[in-house]
Amino acid sequence: MPAAGPPRDGDRAPSVARLKAYEGRPAAVGGVGKDPVNAPMIRHWCEAMGDTHPAYSGPDAVAPPTMLQAWTMGGLSRHEGRTGAYDELLALLDAAGCTAVVATDCEQEYLRPLRPGDEVAFDSVIESVSDRKTTRLGTGHFVTTRTDVRVGGDLVGTHRFRILKYAPARTRPRARRPHPVVNRDNEGFWRGVAEHRLLIQRCTGCGTLRHPWLPGCNTCGGPDWDTVEAGGAGTVHSYVVMHHPPFPAFTDTDEGSGAAGPYAVGLIELAEGVRMVSNVVGVPYDKVRIGLPVRLEFRRYAVEGAADGTLDLPVFRVVEGEG
Structure with a gap:
């Protein structure tokens, strides 16, 4: 008897109700930024982005608003406040064949600027899990998390981050070679x-x-x-x-x-x-x-x-x- 082939998209797909049960569950509780807001990181960010706005340097500098997520990132060591719910959700999708992931978009809201010396704290929640969607990359689910960032107990910003966990499409367009460079000399x-x-x-x-x-x-x-x-x-x-x-x-x-x-x-x-x-x-x-x-x-x-x-x-x- 021939061995069974790999499961097709949807063979092991969890029910939408099971996935949506994760909505509202915390992804991180009582998270604390690994470092205070600081001038060196602001400088590195601005140099990488080519942003020379004077508001981001000098004694009264503020952090670029788009750095909001940077102050909450856990790096390779991750955060102690991270809960198991988010990892459980991703593992459930992995088991369903949605082993690939791509970041799709983010939304940020800024309530006040961050300044060097601010120490950020944050909580994250699994805000939504989409129905099963089919894209050019493959079939899977969009997962959105919302992170509320606080300084001294006051909300300073909100960051929504959305990924697509998907099963890669089995058929892809035929790969094409780049066209040779043709110029007046050749x-x-x-x-x-x-x-x-x-x-x-x-x-x-x-x-x-x-x-x-x-x-x-x-x-x-x-x-x-x-x-x-x-x-x-x-x-x-x-x-x-x-x-x-x-x-x-x-x-x-x-x-x-x-x-x-x-x-x-x-x-x-x-x-x-x-x-x-x-x-x-x-x-x-x-x-x-x-x-x-x-x-x-x-x-x-x-x-x-x-x-x-x-x-x-x-x-x-x-x-x-x-x-």
Whole structure:
């Protein structure tokens, strides 16, 4: 009997009533800011945000209002006042397959500015849990917490923070490669690629071949050039194997690599004497070796920004019988 597959969205979904029972339960009680409001943190915040407003510096400085949440964050050590209700809710959603999380938005209300020396205290409550929602990311629930921030017992601000706990969608749009940069210096090369021709620049002054394309000769400095078409034969002069991080748009270049496996990128020495970087295909990545003979071919890939969503790119296939 075949093993059961992973549960589909909704197979283990808790009832909405069970989730909504968490509404109104505390997420943190009697929380205290790890540090008083202080000038160094205000300065770091303003530098990171590029905010040069004079109200945030000097002897009468106040903290930027948007720092409200910063003074309540527990960091890696978390807060002692945190309750189990919020963790229970997230664990319940995890068990239902909603293992992914993304912050969606926040709302803040400010009653008075915070100043250096203020010591904040706060309480948090699970304000709402949505019905099951389907988004482009997947299906899950929006969870909103409300944090009331106080100084000396007086309410100074309220922070609402909303996340989406969701089960990632099983089908995603096909990953596309970024479009190569085409400019006035290399447009001739890409025009040749569109015609399945690998064109190499040749200086008309000294005859030196060059690749990649440049506006002038790096041997004699001459600005004039024409092209020769490469025959397509070459060898692997050097190579690297790309392991991490995996990026789906670049994992279909090597048979045997798998959907998330490594792939080989080679520095190919063409028979004409110039070198270019491209993928080595036709053998698994761990079979690529220096000196391996290869031959040019053109492959079609899904590419962002291409007229029809695809683009033919030059790659190098290991010559049959080698590798």
